[in-house]
Amino acid sequence: MNSLSLAGSRPAEAVAIAHWRDFVALTKPRVLTLVVFTGLCGLLAAPGHIHPVLGFAAILCIALGAGAAGALNQWIEADTDALMKRTANRPLPAGRMERQAALHFGVGLASFSVLLMGLATNWLAAAVLAVSILFYVLVYTLWLKPRTAQNIVIGGAAGAFPPMIGWAAVTGDVSALPVALFGLIFFWTPPHFWALALFVRPDYAAAGIPMLPVVAGERATRNQIMGYTLIMALSALAPVALGLTGAVYGAAALAATAVFAALAFAVFRSEETDPRAMKAEKRLFRYSILYLFLMFAAVVADRWILA
Amino acid sequence: MTTGAPKAPPPGENAPEDRPEDGIAQVRARQQERAKVMALVLGALVLLVYAIALVKMEGAA
Numbered sequence: 001m002n003s004l005s006l007a008g009s010r011p012a013e014a015v016a017i018a019h020w021r022d023f024v025a026l027t028k029p030r031v032l033t034l035v036v037f038t039g040l041c042g043l044l045a046a047p048g049h050i051h052p053v054l055g056f057a058a059i060l061c062i063a064l065g066a067g068a069a070g071a072l073n074q075w076i077e078a079d080t081d082a083l084m085k086r087t088a089n090r091p092l093p094a095g096r097m098e099r100q101a102a103l104h105f106g107v108g109l110a111s112f113s114v115l116l117m118g119l120a121t122n123w124l125a126a127a128v129l130a131v132s133i134l135f136y137v138l139v140y141t142l143w144l145k146p147r148t149a150q151n152i153v154i155g156g157a158a159g160a161f162p163p164m165i166g167w168a169a170v171t172g173d174v175s176a177l178p179v180a181l182f183g184l185i186f187f188w189t190p191p192h193f194w195a196l197a198l199f200v201r202p203d204y205a206a207a208g209i210p211m212l213p214v215v216a217g218e219r220a221t222r223n224q225i226m227g228y229t230l231i232m233a234l235s236a237l238a239p240v241a242l243g244l245t246g247a248v249y250g251a252a253a254l255a256a257t258a259v260f261a262a263l264a265f266a267v268f269r270s271e272e273t274d275p276r277a278m279k280a281e282k283r284l285f286r287y288s289i290l291y292l293f294l295m296f297a298a299v300v301a302d303r304w305i306l307a
Numbered sequence: 308m309t310t311g312a313p314k315a316p317p318p319g320e321n322a323p324e325d326r327p328e329d330g331i332a333q334v335r336a337r338q339q340e341r342a343k344v345m346a347l348v349l350g351a352l353v354l355l356v357y358a359i360a361l362v363k364m365e366g367a368a
Binding site (some may be wrong): 015018019020051053056057060116119120185 | 329333337338340341344345355356358359360362366
């Protein structure tokens with residue numbers, strides 16, 4: 001929109017000229033931290049050498065690709081975001097940005113990140129990045145999220161790609177360890193998100209999003225959190241059992257996963273129904289973020305210390 | 308009981324949305340700020356692509 005065309009118009013239209021900070025908010029910067037960190041760990045754990053400039057470009061592309069996926073997610077979900085307290089102040093539902101601007105920003109950023117990844121590193125890494133963006137936008141946001149309570153089980157794959165992309169950027173291939181790391185994030189996602197979904201259930205219910213606590217109830221969600229935690233524990237220990245990592249990762253994985261399992265067990269045992277009083281669920285959600293940081297730091301430490 | 312036209316607010320106390328010139332000034336300020344940020348981002352990207360090209364050429368040589 002041209003500013004000159006606004007002369008004499010209602011200033012309400014002026015809010016459509018979004019602030020640059022709103023474009024940053026569109027990329028979900030807090031989620032990006034974890035994505036960038038796991039991508040960086042995949043890159044650092046990979047055997048071989050990558051020039052620091054190319055390594056920096058690869059991580060930047062992972063961040064931009066994830067930011068683009070976040071922007072397109074917000075473009076698609078602007079109407080439902082407006083119904084939830086947690087998301088109502090995002091740039092689109094709050095009316096601080098035109099929808100078309102968010103769409104152009106997301107598509108432009110996604111295309112640029114894939115192209116730059118291909119030129120800077122290799123086209124396998126670029127292809128995996130493109131698949132991760134498309135998976136998050138088309139499979140998770142458009143298809144699964146509004147239709148099934150298992151949305152984040154399959155949709156979790158979108159967030160599991162970054163270590164694989166980082167690895168592929170260095171080696172040009174995808175071997176057993178990045179697949180194991182993919183599995184770890186994949187099985188970590190359900191207990192992480194369902195712990196959150198338990199204490200923001202009224203929000204999801206108000207927006208009509210079929211998250212597990214909304215459609216199956218709290219008891220079923222607590223059972224599934226415990227079940228997926230056990231699968232996640234096996235997945236966390238698989239790299240050691242398969243000889244893909246050493247003792248450093250093994251010890252860290254054992255300790256960090258034991259704490260995760262204990263917190264998940266507390267959620268499983270809890271009968272709390274008031275979202276504001278759900279301490280065990282909030283504790284599990286907070287620790288689950290730290291857990292992923294610890295596990296990926298352990299992968300890198302293991303590679304570097306034992307090397 | 309009041310009748311007739313609503314009382315006009317005293318001068319200088321208008322809400323911002325009632326003053327089109329404020330809206331236009333806000334739009335111009337935002338456009339300027341966005342242009343500066345865009346210039347910085349583009350400049351950084353040009354440098355990055357230049358550095359990538361140098362590294363790639365070194366590797367090819």
